[in-house]
Amino acid sequence: MKTQTSQQHIAIAGAGLLGRLLAWRLRLLGHEITLFESGKLQPESNSVRAAAFTAAGMIAPLSEAVVSDANVYRMGQFALQRWPQWLKDLPQRDLPKNNLRQNISPKSNLPNNNTELFFAKGSLLVAHPQDESELQQFENELNFVVPECRNYQWLSGHEIQTLEPDLHSHFMRGLLLQEEGHLHNREFLQQLGDELIRLNISIRENTSVETEPHTIRTHSGSEKFDLVIDCRGLGAKTQLKELRGVRGETLHVETNEIHLQRPVRLMHPRYQLYVVPKPNNRFIIGATQIESEDRSAVTLQSSLELGSALYTLSPAFAEARIIEMDTNLRPAFMDNLPKIFCNPGLIVANGLFRHGYLLAPAVVEQVLTQVKQDQTILFPDLLQTSLL
Ligand SMILES: Cc1cc2nc3c(=O)[nH]c(=O)nc-3n(C[C@H](O)[C@H](O)[C@H](O)COP(=O)(O)OP(=O)(O)OC[C@H]3O[C@@H](n4cnc5c(N)ncnc54)[C@H](O)[C@@H]3O)c2cc1C
Structure with a gap:
C-alpha cells in the first residue's frame, strides 16, 4: 500500500491524554484537526474530567511490568525516550506559582520550563523492616517477567538517606529503579491545551459525541470527516462493551518540610502506595485500585490508608x-492492556488502564503509522483488526 502523505481533515473524540497527544502530533504533521470534548479543555477540579488529570504521572516500566507483562516494559522504555523528545516541541513556558502560601521554600520543586516537566531520576522502592521480603518478591517477579532487565540497584539505609534525605531513617533496604521517570502531568495537559489552541486546532468543548467511520454524531446532527479517531476513554463504553472503569483515589498534600527528587513506592503486604513530587511543594499520594465504576468521593478508609502510608514514609508529612x-x-479492557482498533474511516484507541503516561507514546506512534497508512508495525500487540 502507498504511504498516505496528503493532508486529511481528522476528527478526534475526547481531549484527555490520548486525544490531546494525537491532535498535537497530527497537527504538526500538517493535518486539519477538529477535537471534540464532552467537558472542558481546562476542566474545574470538581467536574467529571479525564483520568489524565487524576493520574500521578509516573512513567514506571519496571513497576508496571511486574503487574502486567514484558510488552509493557518495552513500550515503557520507548516512552522514556519519547517524552523528552516530544516536550522539545512544546514552547517553553514558566509554570504558574501557587499564591495560596507565602512561605515557598527556596528548595521548591517548581519547574522553570518544559524540559523540567519530565524527570528521569528513577523511582525508589522502600519497605518497613518487617516487610522487606516484599522487596525481594518484587525483584523475583521482575526477573521472571523481564529477565533481561538489570537496570535497578539494591540500596542500604545509608544510600536511601543519601538519595532522599527527608525519608524516615528506619528504611534499611530499598530498590532504586533507574529506568523510571515522572511527568508533571497536570501542567503538561494545561500547556498542551494552550498549544492546541495556538496551532489553530478547532476545539469543540461541552460536546458529547458518538463515533462511526468518517462520522461524528452530536446531539444536533452528524458531521463527516476523512477519518475519525476515538479517544474517549471510559466515555466509549457504550460502543466498547468489554471496556470497564477501575476506580482510583488520590490525596494531594502540600508541605515545604519535605523534598523528594523522585517517586517513592512503599511496598506493603496488603497494598502498594506511592508518593510523587509535584510543583509548588505538592505531593500526590496514590492510588487505590478498586473494581468499581463509582466516581463518588474518596472513602474514609482509603484516605486513612493513603494518609498513614504517607506519614510512615516521613513523620514530617504530619x-x-x-x-x-x-x-x-x-x-x-479485561486484560488491562491497551488496544487500537483500525477500521476504514475510524480508529479507536483505548484501554490504557493505569498506564496512560507510560504507554501513550507507543499507542500514539502506532496510531500515527496507521494514519499514514504506513505498513510499519511498531507494537504488534496493540493492533486489533476490527472493533469488538
Ligand atoms: C488514580 C489514577 C492514577 C493514575 N496514575 C497514573 C500514573 O501514575 N501513570 C500512568 O501512566 N497512568 C496513570 N493513570 C492512568 C491514566 O490516567 C489513564 O490511563 C489515561 O488518562 C487514559 O487516557 P485516555 O485518553 O484514554 O482517557 P482520559 O484521559 O480519561 O480522556 C478521555 C477524554 O474523553 C472525554 N470524553 C468521554 N466521553 C466523551 C464523549 N462522548 N464525547 C466527547 N468526549 C468524551 C473525557 O471527558 C476525557 O477528556 C492513573 C489513573 C488514575 C485514575
Missing part, C-alpha cells in the same frame, strides 16, 4: 495540608 482528594476511573 503537618502537610490536604489540599485535594480526587477520584477517577481508569479505562481498562
Whole structure:
C-alpha cells in the first residue's frame, strides 16, 4: 500500500491524554484537526474530567511490568525516550506559582520550563523492616517477567538517606529503579491545551459525541470527516462493551518540610502506595485500585490508608495540608492492556488502564503509522483488526 502523505481533515473524540497527544502530533504533521470534548479543555477540579488529570504521572516500566507483562516494559522504555523528545516541541513556558502560601521554600520543586516537566531520576522502592521480603518478591517477579532487565540497584539505609534525605531513617533496604521517570502531568495537559489552541486546532468543548467511520454524531446532527479517531476513554463504553472503569483515589498534600527528587513506592503486604513530587511543594499520594465504576468521593478508609502510608514514609508529612482528594476511573479492557482498533474511516484507541503516561507514546506512534497508512508495525500487540 502507498504511504498516505496528503493532508486529511481528522476528527478526534475526547481531549484527555490520548486525544490531546494525537491532535498535537497530527497537527504538526500538517493535518486539519477538529477535537471534540464532552467537558472542558481546562476542566474545574470538581467536574467529571479525564483520568489524565487524576493520574500521578509516573512513567514506571519496571513497576508496571511486574503487574502486567514484558510488552509493557518495552513500550515503557520507548516512552522514556519519547517524552523528552516530544516536550522539545512544546514552547517553553514558566509554570504558574501557587499564591495560596507565602512561605515557598527556596528548595521548591517548581519547574522553570518544559524540559523540567519530565524527570528521569528513577523511582525508589522502600519497605518497613518487617516487610522487606516484599522487596525481594518484587525483584523475583521482575526477573521472571523481564529477565533481561538489570537496570535497578539494591540500596542500604545509608544510600536511601543519601538519595532522599527527608525519608524516615528506619528504611534499611530499598530498590532504586533507574529506568523510571515522572511527568508533571497536570501542567503538561494545561500547556498542551494552550498549544492546541495556538496551532489553530478547532476545539469543540461541552460536546458529547458518538463515533462511526468518517462520522461524528452530536446531539444536533452528524458531521463527516476523512477519518475519525476515538479517544474517549471510559466515555466509549457504550460502543466498547468489554471496556470497564477501575476506580482510583488520590490525596494531594502540600508541605515545604519535605523534598523528594523522585517517586517513592512503599511496598506493603496488603497494598502498594506511592508518593510523587509535584510543583509548588505538592505531593500526590496514590492510588487505590478498586473494581468499581463509582466516581463518588474518596472513602474514609482509603484516605486513612493513603494518609498513614504517607506519614510512615516521613513523620514530617504530619503537618502537610490536604489540599485535594480526587477520584477517577481508569479505562481498562479485561486484560488491562491497551488496544487500537483500525477500521476504514475510524480508529479507536483505548484501554490504557493505569498506564496512560507510560504507554501513550507507543499507542500514539502506532496510531500515527496507521494514519499514514504506513505498513510499519511498531507494537504488534496493540493492533486489533476490527472493533469488538
Ligand atoms: C488514580 C489514577 C492514577 C493514575 N496514575 C497514573 C500514573 O501514575 N501513570 C500512568 O501512566 N497512568 C496513570 N493513570 C492512568 C491514566 O490516567 C489513564 O490511563 C489515561 O488518562 C487514559 O487516557 P485516555 O485518553 O484514554 O482517557 P482520559 O484521559 O480519561 O480522556 C478521555 C477524554 O474523553 C472525554 N470524553 C468521554 N466521553 C466523551 C464523549 N462522548 N464525547 C466527547 N468526549 C468524551 C473525557 O471527558 C476525557 O477528556 C492513573 C489513573 C488514575 C485514575
